[in-house]
Amino acid sequence: GPYPDSYFTAELSVLPPTEKALLQNTLWPELHKFYGHSHELFTVADSPNSRLVASACRASDPASAAVLLWDPNIWTEVAEGSATGNGPSPLAQGAS
Numbered sequence: 001g002p003y004p005d006s007y008f009t010a011e012l013s014v015l016p017p018t019e020k021a022l023l024q025n026t027l028w029p030e031l032h033k034f035y036g037h038s039h040e041l042f043t044v045a046d047s048p049n050s051r052l053v054a055s056a057c058r059a060s061d062p063a064s065a066a067v068l069l070w071d072p073n074i075w076t077e078v079a080e081g082s083a084t085g086n087g088p089s090p091l092a093q094g095a096s
Helices: 019-025
Strands: 041-046 053-057 066-071 076-082
Antiparallel strands (some): 041 053, 053 066, 066 076
């Protein structure tokens, strides 16, 4: 690769990494932050036509188990549904 192994240094910590550490040690640049979940993100996926992005967080209770749908052109939340199967599904309601 273009960088020597000494360029990357392991960081051991019991605390979450700082923004500076993430910026230094992440392979891909951060393009957008997903605000709206009550816990850290667990997964992100895009639709086959790339018109929507879905995000879900690690939920500690059913009320926090939300799937948020985003418009990736303007990064605005366009729908919210339940990841428990007990609430409304934005996909079933045709959010697109």
